[in-house]
Amino acid sequence: MANSAGSKKRARQAVVRRARNVGQRSMVRTFVKKVYAAIEAKNYDEAVAAFNNAQPALDSMARKGIIAKNKAARTKSRLNAQIKALKA
Template sequence: MANSAGSRKRARQAEKRRQNNASLRSMVRTYVKKVVAAIESGDHAAASAAFVTAQPLMDSAVTKGIFNKNQVARKKSRLNASIKKLAA
């Protein structure tokens, strides 16, 4: 355990950030799962709506450093391709 006052404060801050990051990561994953579920059900309108909702959350998680930008770009590209495939 941390001994000095400064290191105890750092430990508290790190734990608070860890919990916040975990919450945001979980929320983004939930919204992505909603998009995937709509795609698997074959509902183009629901999939598109879910994707429009999930996209800004994914982007904000990137700017906060929760996910890597290339990982999110790849995920969005694949989801969008799947949604377009439903329309065809």
């Protein structure tokens, strides 16, 4: 456990930030799952709408460092490719 006042404060901050980050990461995963569900259902319009909701959330989380930038880019690329394949 932390001993100095500064390290105690940092430990408290870490708990709060971790709780916030877990919630944000969960929200992004939910957005992505909705896109995959629409793709599985072969519903192009719903998939596009869900992707348009997921894309800014992924970008925001990457900007904040909650997920890696390359992971956000990779996820968006894969989703977009599957949506395009659905259209064809």
